[in-house]
Amino acid sequence: MRNCDIVIIGGGPAGLAAAIAAYDNGVKNILILEREERTGGILNQCIHNGFGLTRFKESLSGPEYAARFIEEAKKRNIETLVGTTVLSLSKDKTITAINSTDGVFTVKAKAVVLAMGCRERSRGALNIAGTRPAGIYSAGTAQKYVNIKGYLLGKEVVILGSGDIGLIMARRMTLEGAKVHAVCEIMPYSSGLKRNIVQCLDDFGIPLYLNHTITRIDGDNRVSGVEISRVDENKKPIAGTQKYFHCDTVLFSVGLIPENELTKGADIPLSPRTRGAVVYQNRETLIGGIFACGNVLQVHDLVDFVSEEAEIAGRGAADYVLCGSGEKSPIDTTNGRNVSYVLPQKIDKNVAGDVKLFFRVSNTFRNCTVKAVSGEKTLATRKKKIAAPGEMETLTLGSNVVESVSEPITVLLEEEN
Amino acid sequence: MYDCIVIGGGVVGGTILRELAKYKLHTIMLEKQSDVCMGQSRANSGIVHAGYDALCGTNKAKFNVAGNKMMKEYCAELGVKYRNNGSLVVAFSDEEKSALKELKSRGEKNGVDGLKVIGIKELKKMEPNISEKAVGALFAPTGGIVCPYELTIAAIGNAMDNGAELLTDFDVVRIEKRGETFDIFSKDGREVKGKMLINCAGLGGGKIAALAGDDSVRVMPRKGEYILLDRESGNFVSHTLFFAPTKLGKGVLVSQTVDNNILVGPTAVECDGTDTTADGLKYIMEKSREMCPNLPLYNTITSFAGVRAFCDRHDFIIEESAKVGNLINCVGIESPGLTSAPAIAKYVAEEIICKRLLPEKNEKFNPVRKPDYFFKNLSAKDKNVLIKRNPSYGKIVCRCEQITEGEIIRAIKENPPARSVDAVKRRTRSGMGRCQGGFCQPQVAEILARELGVLFEDVTKSGIGSELVTEKIK
Structure with missing residues (x-):
């Protein structure tokens, strides 16, 4: 067994930024474990640009953004x-991993940063009726085939789900000569970024069917067509609203699920809202010395936020290694009206500094106010012209505000009358 | 000239092929699809039935009980996952409970050991998640579960290791009988000659018999849809839970699988096709919730459908055709066909083929086929021995099921060779986990292209016409 100060599980944008931040905060004995053959994570297949606008004030492609951190x-x-896959993690921060050179080996760490990212929800999980031919891909898998392997997947495409990867792939497939007949979204709003709706659908004349889902997939060896239907307010298909598209390819962009199998294996408490670990503001989970950041913690829409969050976790892990863990004085945060989740779920008042609350609203709102309140006190507030579930929101609490709080903090959205 | 030609690469054909490999016989299997195990053996409940369902004196009763008794050792020899988890037929009314007694006495007449009617208290103890409305159950301790495709593929692989041959994509379009010889032609112009023709063509059983000159066999399809839940919910039930049986079959069941998923289904609709339907899936969800109201259906990882082939006799037909000599029909093998298969195979080999051809024993027959699949279940030490010998075992390709590149290469190279992504999946479980191949499919395709020496664009999901990509981007 080897020993390490910090082991980082995952060498994508989160893992890389966490490692760099931990190093710069004084811990040099760091090990990154990455299952793919190179670091950079999912950014490697995101060859479109728009990455880094917040962080670097310029528009980079995914690989370019990753390269800066690599x-x-x-x-x-x-x-x-x-090429190293972590097989298990235990509460005492022992990691078992496997690769072709070292075989199965264990590492004992003083601190661990979880940065495993997420996976895509598959067609199978949705119970969509029909056959199971070739030509059905989740959007990220399609992206890998097209951008990494360099192959076309089909000519006539229908996409279910308006997540960002689905929108990006609608444009990508169109640029490669395919006809994207429709993007269906079961919700009354898109879960993707506004800029992606404009740049990937509107600019190419690809219709977005809100309140619609695929109700059947046909095809024997290869997809031959799909039936879509409008859904009611309970997301149930409405009879008589069917529309049929002949197509050879169906892409699914129906949500990302944080890959927390290792986290669960170590009995680290998860939030049912984010499907990631419950964390303090330094991204420490409820198991001391184990930190989490990036999409394994909460699904982000901008990698810039991932980097920011990973740096917090990296600094937290370095502090833990150098100073150990102090007594905690936790305050809970919760989501209130019109807000679906808030992160961090716990704030340790004994840690100095501002706290940035990340959250998502539960529907599309215009002319509204987002607020953090504690008891009778309003801690922070911001007016918004528009707020949508697809765009992560933030509110920052100053360190003096955090110190003064004694009751749980609720984040909510108020609509203007 | 072959001694025996087995048509159909399902579990019945597969176990017969293996049984025949125990003799000095020149044997070949012909399979219409691109891989073996593509019909009803691929998608079914995977249950090793105890044998209380079948009416006394039927082939179903006889072979079910015999097959059940053989299954444990059979799977051990082949390295196939089997678990004796026990079955429960759950009653929801006093009327149903009294029907259980009938089922019990039928089972006892069939030779099933250990049957016991239990009350709600004991049932609750065995299955804490059972519905509050349940009143009791018939407990069949000999009931079990097995992986149906693993069993089929392993039996065929073991037969091939012992000398049997296999032709895939062999769609039989013409059969000529000249004297004592069958001459069989495929759609693509291949020809195979043999003395004994064993018809295990499942849904195609009627067609094959008719091509050979026997138009008396009628086989009909009955579709069944299923929902499969994530391993995370794998301990929700531990036994196989049945409703009291109806005329259409055993109804929707809720069961653990040998891979620790939860399987619910099937429906029973008399039609062909392996497409799922909104109504079918809804029905399974409703029925399974009647059995276990808190069933975590939100943890669904996939849904699928399979077809059962039944014939109007409503019993297995395992006999020489009355019209065509040396044509052995093994048709109408619906449930409990999987359980019965090893016993059917033994009967066909010993009581029919051997008596006709009087072959010598194959002294070199090796019944053991121990794959090093299930790498993830090995100890760290054993894993390292394997990785040292072959570093590809250190590369995890399917992260959800922890399947290594070494296992995938092996599935491509060993008998019967995997040549498509789905074929690899059935042999290794790569792509069967919670991401459903989202991450590993491109990698598996790449390994297939490399090992088979074909272009990436020629790699298929499941045979010609199901290519994963269309062309290389210029």
Whole structure:
């Protein structure tokens, strides 16, 4: 068994930024474990641009954004094992991993950062009726085939779900000569970023069918068509509203699920709302010394936020290694009216500094106010012209505000009358 | 010239092929699809039935009880997952409870051991998640579960390891009988000659018999839809839970699988096709919730459908055709066909083929086929031995089921060879987990292209016409 100060599980944008931040905060003995053959994670297949607008004030492609962090990690000589899959993690921070060179091996860490990312919800999970031919892909898998492997998947496409990857793939497939007949979204709003709706659908004349879902997939060896239907307010298909598209390809962009199998294996408490770990503001989970960041913690829409969150976790892990864990004085945060979740779920008042609350609203609202309140006190407030579930919101609480709080903090959205 | 030609690569054909490999016989299997185990053996409940359902004196009763008794050792030899989890037929009224007694006495007449009618208290103890409305159950301790495709593929693989041959994509379009010889032609112009023709063509059983000159066999399809839940919910039930049986079959069941998923289904609709329907899936959800109201259906990872082939006799037909000599029909093998298969195979080999052809024993027959699949179940030490010998076992390809590149390469190379993504999936479980191949499918396709020496664009999901990609981007 080898020993490490910090082991980081996952070498995508979250893992890389966490490693760099931990290093810069004084911990040099860091090991990144990455299951793919190179670091960079899902950014490697995101060849479109628009990454880094917030962080670098310029528009980078996914690989370019990743390269900046890979370069920084390299400069610091942070050890990375690629082609290495973590098989299990225990509460005492022992990690069992496997690769072709070292076989099955264990690492004992002082602190662990979970940065495993997420997976896509598959067609199977939706119980969509029909056959199971070739030509059905989740959007991210399609992206890998097209952008990494360099192959076309089909010519006539229907997409279910208006998540960002689905929107990006609608444009990508169109640019490669395919006809995207429709993007169906079961909700009354898109879960993707507004800019992606405009740049990926509107600019190419691809129709977005809100309140619609695929009700049947046909085809024997290969997809031959899909039936879509309008849904009612309970998301049940309405008889008589069917529309049929002949197509050879169906893409699913119906949600991302944080990959918390290792987290569950270590009995780390998860939030049913985010499907990620419950964390303090330094991204420490309820198991001391184990931190989480990026899409394994909450599904982000901008990688810039992932990097920011990962740096918090990296600093937290470094502090834990160097100073140990102090007594905690926790205050809970909860989602109130029109808000679906808030992160961090706990704030340790004994840790100094501002706290940035990340949250998502539960529907599309215009002219509204987002607020953090505690008891009778309003801690922070911001007016919004528009707020949508597809765009993560933030509110920052100053350190003096955090110190003064004695009751749970609720984040809510008020509509203007 | 072959001694025996087995048509159909399902569990019945597969176990017969293996049984025949125990003799010095020149044997071949012909399969219409691109891989074996593509029909009803692929998608069914995977239950090793105890044998109380079948009417006394039927082939179903006889072979079910015999097959049940053989299954444990049979699976052990082949390295196939089997578990003796026990079955419960759950009653929801006093009327149904008295029907259980009838079922019990029928089972006892059929030779089923250990049957016991239990009350609600004991049932609750065995299955804490059972509905409050249940009043009791028939407990069949000999009931079990097995992986149906693993069993079929392993039996065929073991037969091939012992000398049997296999032709896939062999769609039989013409059969000529010249004297004592069958001459069989495929759609693509291949020809195979043999003395004994064993018709295990499942849904195609009627067609094959008719091509050979026997138009008396009628086989009809009955579709069944299923829903499969994530391993995370795998301990929700531990036994196989049945409703009291009806005329259409055993109804919707809720069961653990050998891979620790939860399987619910099937429906029973008399039609062909393996498509799922909104109504069918809804019905399964409703019925399974009647059995277990808190069933975590939100943890669904996939739904699918399979077809059962039944014939108007409503019993297995396992006999030489009355019209065509040396044509052995094994048709109408609906449930409990999977359980019965090893016993049917033994009967066909010993009582029909051997008596006709009088073959010598194959002294070299090796019944053991121990795959190093299930790498994830090995100890760390054993894993490291394997990785040292072959580093590809250190590369996890399917993260959800922890399947290594080594296992995938092996599935492509060993008998019967996997040549498509789905074929790899049935042999290794790669792509059967919670992401349903989202991550591993492109990698599996790449390994297939490399190992088979074909272009990436020629790799299929499940045979010609199901290519994963259309063309290379210029």
